[in-house]
Amino acid sequence: MKKETASTLRTFAIELAIYALLVVAYFFLVLHFLGQSLYQLETRHRYAYAGVAILLMIGQAVLLQNVTTLLLRFIRGRAG
Amino acid sequence: MFFPISGAHISPIYLVIVGFVIGILGGFFGVGGSFIAGPALRLVGLDWNFAVGTDLAHIVGKSVVAVRQHRAFGNVDLKLGLIMAIGTIAGAEAGAQLIQMLKRAGNVNFVVSIVSIVVYLSISAFMMWESRKTLKSQRRRSSTAKVKGLTAKKDKSAFSHVTRAIQRLKIWPMIALPTSGVKGISLWIILVVAFVGGFFGGFLGGGAGYIRMPSMVYVLGIPTHLAVGTDLFEIIISASYGTFSHAVKGNVDILIALVMHTGAAIGAQIGAISTQYFAGPKIRLAFVPLPLIGAVIVIYTLFTGHKL
Numbered sequence: 301m302k303k304e305t306a307s308t309l310r311t312f313a314i315e316l317a318i319y320a321l322l323v324v325a326y327f328f329l330v331l332h333f334l335g336q337s338l339y340q341l342e343t344r345h346r347y348a349y350a351g352v353a354i355l356l357m358i359g360q361a362v363l364l365q366n367v368t369t370l371l372l373r374f375i376r377g378r379a380g
Numbered sequence: 381m382f383f384p385i386s387g388a389h390i391s392p393i394y395l396v397i398v399g400f401v402i403g404i405l406g407g408f409f410g411v412g413g414s415f416i417a418g419p420a421l422r423l424v425g426l427d428w429n430f431a432v433g434t435d436l437a438h439i440v441g442k443s444v445v446a447v448r449q450h451r452a453f454g455n456v457d458l459k460l461g462l463i464m465a466i467g468t469i470a471g472a473e474a475g476a477q478l479i480q481m482l483k484r485a486g487n488v489n490f491v492v493s494i495v496s497i498v499v500y501l502s503i504s505a506f507m508m509w510e511s512r513k514t515l516k517s518q519r520r521r522s523s524t525a526k527v528k529g530l531t532a533k534k535d536k537s538a539f540s541h542v543t544r545a546i547q548r549l550k551i552w553p554m555i556a557l558p559t560s561g562v563k564g565i566s567l568w569i570i571l572v573v574a575f576v577g578g579f580f581g582g583f584l585g586g587g588a589g590y591i592r593m594p595s596m597v598y599v600l601g602i603p604t605h606l607a608v609g610t611d612l613f614e615i616i617i618s619a620s621y622g623t624f625s626h627a628v629k630g631n632v633d634i635l636i637a638l639v640m641h642t643g644a645a646i647g648a649q650i651g652a653i654s655t656q657y658f659a660g661p662k663i664r665l666a667f668v669p670l671p672l673i674g675a676v677i678v679i680y681t682l683f684t685g686h687k688l
Contacts, residue, residue, distance in 0.1 A: 316646070319646065323396070323642045326642065327381070327392055327639065331635055331638065331639065334635070335383075335384055335635055336384065338385065338634060338635060339384040339385050342385050342627075342630070346627065346628050346630065347628060349627055349634075350623070350624045350627030350628050350632070351624070352634075353437055353623060353624075353627050353632055353634040353637075354437070354440060354620050354623055354624060354627075356634060356638065357437055357438070357440045357441040357444075357623070357634070357637060357638070357641065358440065358441065358444055360441055360638055360641055360642075360645075361440075361441040361442070361444035361445050361641065361645065362444065362448075364445065364641070364642065364645035365444075365445050365448055365449075365645060365649070368645065368646060368649060
């Protein structure tokens with residue numbers, strides 16, 4: 301049981317490390333470029349901004365969940 | 381990191397950590413976590429209006445992740461969630477209108493603070509009493525019972541006699557909720573529960589999961605795991621509505637919400653998976669400190685005059 305827990309924790313730590321790298325890249329690449337265009341949209345077209353904000357949030361949620369699931373599968377595949 | 385929409389300078393690491401903590405709480409308890417997110421955003425200098433709107437936007441993303449995970453475990457009653465969303469939105473509007481009335485009367489802060497302290501303390505006290513009583517009676521019945529996987533979803537409650545009496549009320553139209561194991565319940569009771577949750581959300585701020593999740597268990601008789609998953613599904617709809625409304629008023633910095641959500645996405649999955657290893661009464665007992673934290677924050681702001 302202890303061995304199993306240690307293995308799960310190790311897998312999770314590896315997943316977190318890779319995920320952290322992806323998130324940092326995401327901050328610098330995506331958010332940096334999105335920032336100005338979203339700012340312009342927010343000041344000029346509030347209703348469009350509101351719709352885009354929700355779509356971005358849902359889109360990111362689905363994307364990140366798929367990324368974490370894939371990462372987990374990939375790490376477990378290599379470990380096993 | 382500079383966020384041009386709100387004009388705030390906030391460390392992205394701080395936002396990711398806050399998102400992660402709230403994600404775990406949301407995935408496990410089915411709450412939005414605004415009672416922590418709001419003060420956490422205020423702490424780094426974000427204006428109240430942006431803290432409230434941005435928090436709602438981040439709740440949408442976090443709930444999507446948690447619901448997908450809960451759905452994989454069969455913990456989401458879509459029919460119930462959709463019905464509740466209608467009542468919640470109507471209640472939120474009514475709560476917001478009452479706030480406007482109190483604003484005009486000039487005593488909004490005091491009234492909201494007192495009501496929220498009473499509500500938070502009552503929920504904590506009741507849930508502690510009920511879950512401890514249920515756990516004690518379960519221990520008496522079977523001291524060797526193990527809780528793991530699907531067996532954890534067989535829910536018991538010391539309040540079930542009241543729940544059964546509510547379910548026996550035949551007020552047309554009656555509907556069945558097969559996913560939640562409810563053979564028949566009046567549509568009006570579901571709408572009233574959702575309305576009350578939405579009302580407190582509009583009145584006290586946030587998604588009011590701390591009221592809706594217990595109400596679903598004790599009033600509607602939904603098993604705790606399903607109440608958590610369904611509440612999160614319902615939160616996606618009501619928080620999206622709230623996000624849109626706040627974004628139109630210029631209260632949402634979506635960039636902050638997106639950064640927070642990168643932490644919440646992992647936290648929400650951990651929280652949702654963790655529910656599979658705890659029985660309903662244990663989840664409810666662990667829920668007790670959450671409204672207490674909310675009460676402590678309100679008492680602090682009431683006595684010091686600081687708005688966290």
